[in-house]
Amino acid sequence: MAASGNRPFLTETSFRVRFAETDMMGIVHHAAYIVYLEEGRSGLGREQGIPYAELERMGFSLAVSDIHIRYYEPARYDDLISVLSWIEQVRSRGMTFGYEIVNTETGQRLVTARTKHICVDHNGTVCRLPHDWIAPLTSQPQAG
Amino acid sequence: MAASGNRPFLTETSFRVRFAETDMMGIVHHAAYIVYLEEGRSGLGREQGIPYAELERMGFSLAVSDIHIRYYEPARYDDLISVLSWIEQVRSRGMTFGYEIVNTETGQRLVTARTKHICVDHNGTVCRLPHDWIAPLTSQPQAG
Amino acid sequence: MAASGNRPFLTETSFRVRFAETDMMGIVHHAAYIVYLEEGRSGLGREQGIPYAELERMGFSLAVSDIHIRYYEPARYDDLISVLSWIEQVRSRGMTFGYEIVNTETGQRLVTARTKHICVDHNGTVCRLPHDWIAPLTSQPQAG
Amino acid sequence: MAASGNRPFLTETSFRVRFAETDMMGIVHHAAYIVYLEEGRSGLGREQGIPYAELERMGFSLAVSDIHIRYYEPARYDDLISVLSWIEQVRSRGMTFGYEIVNTETGQRLVTARTKHICVDHNGTVCRLPHDWIAPLTSQPQAG
Secondary structure, three states: OOOOOOOOOOEEEEEEOOHHHEOOOOOEOOOHHHHHHHHHHHHHHHHHOOOHHHHHHOOEEEEEEEEEEEEOOOOOOOOEEEEEEEEEEEEOOEEEEEEEEEEOOOOOEEEEEEEEEEEEEOOOOEOOOOHHHHHHHHHOOOOO | OOOOOOOOOOEEEEEEOOHHHEOOOOOEOOOHHHHHHHHHHHHHHHHHOOOHHHHHHOOEEEEEEEEEEEEOOOOOOOOEEEEEEEEEEEEOOEEEEEEEEEEOOOOOEEEEEEEEEEEEEOOOOEOOOOHHHHHHHHHOOOOO | OOOOOOOOOOEEEEEEOOHHHEOOOOOEOOOHHHHHHHHHHHHHHHHHOOOHHHHHHOOEEEEEEEEEEEEOOOOOOOOEEEEEEEEEEEEOOEEEEEEEEEEOOOOOEEEEEEEEEEEEEOOOOEOOOOHHHHHHHHHOOOOO | OOOOOOOOOOEEEEEEOOHHHEOOOOOEOOOHHHHHHHHHHHHHHHHOOOOHHHHHHOOEEEEEEEEEEEEOOOOOOOOEEEEEEEEEEEEOOEEEEEEEEEEOOOOOEEEEEEEEEEEEEOOOOEOOOOHHHHHHHHHOOOOO
């Protein structure tokens, strides 16, 4: 199933917080969550049939153009966390993703975020998302 | 001089891009700029008389609650870049900073951002910004 | 079973390479493997009954005193890799771990390493490994 | 002057510890020093006339094959540190660097290290160090 209410292509990617991701406040450093969002996108791509590694092999990248992230509660070393990722919008030359990061065991909301991306080739020129890569999204029935 | 038009307490912090900050797209990874913003805040604190290390020694932290960052052009390994940082707002329990990251040599705009922070003690409890720490901001004449 | 030939308490910890861990050479940056080793130790601790998070809660840390790491082949974005970790030595005030990082799917050896650690309390004073934490290692039969 | 006793081409590269480089032990995470060594090499290359960015532009990289690093004392947020870097050996297909990282203000030794590198082209094939890039090292008089 690819859809989930108003969070289309919702995908859950879970992993434990690494020690190296903590800072002297004793909690996860705020920059680490930006990498967690990327992990969420990687997980979504693999699960929804649009693997990001494949896009890179085709000669394209999804450059990040805008991030808005809100921090609610901190994660700590060894916490099991889940990055919930979904697709908010697909445009001809870009995509927007939505996210919620939660503590997997307590369900507590840690972070919400949105990231915008534009498709560029390996010279950095903006271009259309390759049809073959994005096709799995449009061919899936969107229940919900 | 502490003020600069509508960018009060504007501070410039410059350094070179590290090799480790690049990614397989050949450019600086987008998460690295979050650390650059933090470097900008550290530079501003040192220069404006409110060093962040001092706040930590007093038992407080400025936890990040919200980041909005826009990416315009990529930086590359060995580029000299400047983080322009200023204070957008000081509240009783928090602060908001504004930023522009530019290529120091060309002046090209790479990133703009805003970060919001709340003051917490080392138990994570929200509290007022300590007066002694923040005093240098209010005692400085704001030309502009 | 806790032992495996001359690699006592051998533990396998597997995960995928993150995009953020690559550099402009198109491969995983060499510093990322240091974090992978730490992930291996975390996995070993959880699996062998000596969770590192528990040692931290008891007021102690295993400070790294020495790392020797050899790089054979690079890992790339999205590769599934396995950190094989084992205990080379337990001393009263420290431990030594051995590692081999391999590509999980091909078995290709990427890295070998050894790390030495000393037990310190939260003031940085060297001290004995707490008996309660290390006990599970000594009570396990060492077949092999 | 390019030489300094038994530390040929000794170069000092100084910067402040970033907040993001600390961990929950309150000190700099041990993986961050690997990046500091790389900063030391970048500084040495710029100062001794063999800029690493130039080697990359020529189509080559110095892949890391071996690191041995010893940790003596921890650095902390905002500390000013100096990476002393020198060239231990130049071979036809590789180089070895030596390092000492010290607290700039107290002189306290934090880390010593040695890293070995092999020259590879952008397909990962081992090759000779390009003569044009390495020439400045051999043309400099080596006072002792």
